[in-house]
Amino acid sequence: MSLSKGLIQNIIQQKVLLDGLSNDDLAEFCQLANITYRDGSPIVSDQDYDFIYLAELKRRLPHHSLLQTIEPEGQSFSEEKVLLPEVMLSTDKAYSWDEILKWIERIEKSCLEVGLNINDIQIKATPKLDGFAGYDDGLHLYTRGDGKKGSDITRVFNRGLQTFNDCKRGQGAGEIVVKKSYFEQYLSDSFEHPRNFQASLIKEKALDEKAQKSINDKAALFVPFSQLPSWVGSINELKSNFSQIVGNILTMVDFDVDGVVFELTHQVLKRHMGANRKFHRWQIAFKENKDKAQVKVLGITPQVGRTGKITPVAELEPTQLSGATIVRATGHHYGLVIEQGLGAGSVVELTRSGLVIPKIIKVLKSVETSIPSCCPSCKADLVWQSDFLMCINHSECPAQIVARMGYFFKILANNDGFGIATIEKLYEHGIRKISKIYQLSEYDFTQMGFGDKTSENLLNQLRRSCSEEIEDWRFLAAFGIARMGMGNCENLLKYCLIKDIFELDMLQIANIDGFAVLSAELIVDGLKSVRDEFDLLSSYKFNLELTPLNQNNLDFTHSLVGKKIVFTGKMQGSRDDMKKHAKSIGIQVVSSVTGKTDYLIIGDNVGQKKIESAEKFNVEVIKERDYINMIG
Incomplete structure (x- = not known):
């Protein structure tokens, strides 16, 4: 454990504000609080753990292993599992x-x-x-x-x-x-x-x-x-x-x-x-937390995320809320800032409900808002995408590059030391890609101003991140591709080996259960953009645990590949299972009959409305037995 007893005590007594804790310290404190809670000797209340510490970890590190897996049950259970x-x-x-x-x-x-x-x-x-x-x-x-x-x-x-x-x-x-x-x-x-x-x-x-x-x-x-x-x-x-x-x-x-x-x-x-x-x-x-406060907003600070999204952060008059001093709260997106009139001089109602840089419930007093026109990091012109203000200078914006490199190590979750402060220092010395970090030597780190011991530790952590076994879906998710969180990566790798992932086309991805056409398009484009970096990093032979492949593969040869179908009526098997199977073999299953539907698959006791819709849109009707013959 790297947290000292004194620091742990200061955190518990709230002498140290959350903003003063590094991501690593916060994560370690959450793990300690969870273990002591499950051992029956909690160091903080269940409410504070949920509404303060775990909520802040979720805000900062939404993909941290503590949030993605079942919480460890404590140290008192030493027996063989x-x-x-x-x-x-x-x-x-x-x-x-x-x-x-x-x-x-x-x-x-x-x-x-x-x-x-x-x-x-x-x-x-x-x-x-x-x-x-x-x-x-x-x-x-x-x-x-x-x-x-x-x-x-x-x-x-x-x-x-x-x-x-x-x-x-x-x-x-x-x-x-x-x-x-x-x-x-x-x-x-x-x-x-x-x-x-x-x-x-x-x-x-x-x-x-x-x-x-x-x-x-x-x-x-x-x-x-x-x-x-x-x-x-x-x-x-x-x-x-x-x-x-x-x-x-x-x-x-x-x-x-x-x-x-x-x-x-x-x-x-x-x-x-x-x-x-x-x-x-x-x-x-x-789980309800009823603590609320009315707070004056001092100003709005724009922050740039790894995808270029500009997040408005409300700077607040320091306010005590459930024993914690609150000085900032997220405004979520600039569409909401305009809609609610959030800005310097506005008054908001806060709650510590799920976020400790807390949630703004509503704006009680609105003001005229000020919207930034250029990126606070690279000064490029900002553009609107729906309600979100975006910096689309993805390849050169310092804040985005730093955040993406930090995200990679955070998602791998098998290394220490490569937080944002370290990444920013590497950026100052010309490092712009993850693959460049893995090329660094201990001498390179010392030349950049890291101490001898720190340089040695950083190099050891890079080696550890390659040698320590991690899931292939976690490695893929670390590249931060749009619509490719850890869940979607795991889903995709049930149908395709990671080495073949770049060969998938939009239709193949869209036909996997859980993926839509829009997501598939974004994923294909995202995979293309990281292909070179993926190949470079793969040369370091990361120790990947491969996801077991689904028995169904993506080599679709039947006549219904890519066709839009609707199931209706009582089927011989479970209609839900039939839909899932259809998706797994390249068929697009939709819920209602429209002009874009190719076939209506019918069982027994079919409703007249579906038949009428098929006649109206000239959709071919196929009986369940004939459908089964068509897909082999």
């Missing part, structure tokens, strides 16, 4: 009604894609327990671990732990918790927080008298999520009664609750929405 019976993902979080609305909009869009009526969709809401996550298969109890492998802690059941409502064992995921009323009456004098106590139930050491008594009294329990009390209703009911539903759910159980989990109940829709590496897309947890 075993494969879980089922993958246990984290739950995505929302901190405002607007974020819940965006989740609902994604559900509505998914309904259109699979032909479901949004009014038929039910949402279930349950309490979000603040305990220790585990998985009970009926024989063993496991910790969540990294989501795929966890520790066997069956010993907790052997000690007499019971299940909630005396339900049967083997109901899958749940949490070990202690009743809040019991804790306050019998344990609060000995333990600062229920989590401290819950940790003592799980550790290998023998239980003390109070812990064993809580088990005997059925105050400490394993609660399967399937057994939690819940609210179930339509999306319209959720929209109309959101605050009341949240209030009721928070008081449903006698356990520590730190939010409300909302999830879909419709299995087809859940399968369609799927998951990323960390979260199920059909589920979200609402």
Whole structure:
């Protein structure tokens, strides 16, 4: 650990502002806070971890490994890890009604894609327990671990732990918790927080008298999520009664609750929405922070990102908000600046809801805005792209070049030392490309003004970044190609080896499930722009872990390649599976019949409206059996 005890204490006591922490220090503090939280001895509150430190890490380093993977469960579980019976993902979080609305909009869009009526969709809401996550298969109890492998802690059941409502064992995921009323009456004098106590139930050491008594009294329990009390209703009911539903759910159980989990109940829709590496897309947890403040804006500072996007940053009168001094907040984009009248002299309402350089909820007093005409880094003329003000001098803008090089090392996440300060110093000495950095020697670093020890460390970190195994999708994502985040890179490499990625054309990419035509065009152009740099870096033989290829490949030979089709009616198999298969073999699946549709594929009990639309637009109708013959 590089953080000193003194610095850790100053961060906890907020004597050091977040702006004074380097990215590496912030990331290390978040990892420490997470580990101590899961060990049952948190150094900061759960709310501060979510709303201050983790939120700031998300703002600065959105692709940091702590945000992309299941959080490590703590140092108290030293046992050998075993494969879980089922993958246990984290739950995505929302901190405002607007974020819940965006989740609902994604559900509505998914309904259109699979032909479901949004009014038929039910949402279930349950309490979000603040305990220790585990998985009970009926024989063993496991910790969540990294989501795929966890520790066997069956010993907790052997000690007499019971299940909630005396339900049967083997109901899958749940949490070990202690009743809040019991804790306050019998344990609060000995333990600062229920989590401290819950940790003592799980550790290998023998239980003390109070812990064993809580088990005997059925105050400490394993609660399967399937057994939690819940609210179930339509999306319209959720929209109309959101605050009341949240209030009721928070008081449903006698356990520590730190939010409300909302999830879909419709299995087809859940399968369609799927998951990323960390979260199920059909589920979200609402955690509310009610702290707000009204603040005067002193000015707006434009900042240049790696893609050329100009972000307006509001400079604020220093304001205490939930114990932190806030001096800046993002204005998101200049379209919003104009729309809301955000500028020097305006007054805004802030909340520490998800961002600690916090979120501007609304502008209370508007002013006349000032919009920059040239890039603050390279002085090139700025252009509008939708609501965004952009510097399109991508090849020569210093801020963009520095940010792109810094992004590469950040996404690799297997090296230290190449933060923005280091990259800026390299830029001052003529380094403009990542491949040039890998050509540097220890002598080159010292000649640029780095100390002997620092130069040695930087060279070692470059070697480490090549030799330490990383996923091929992470390496590809580090180039920062538009629409090629880590999720899309992983998706693409399931269909194509990384060495062949530059041979894909727009149609091949568009026909992979999850990619649209516009994205495919941007990806093809982006791949062309980084081809030379990719080849140069590949000569350093990075230790890449290759993504297993999907059984379906991109060598499409059937007659429906590139054709737009619509499925309707009851099929012999799952219509959802048929759509996914069609996309995987080069067919463009669309949801409604238009003049651009090539074929309507019909099963049984077809609705008359689709047939009429096919006749209107002269679209050929094909029965399911004939369609299967056409694709072989």
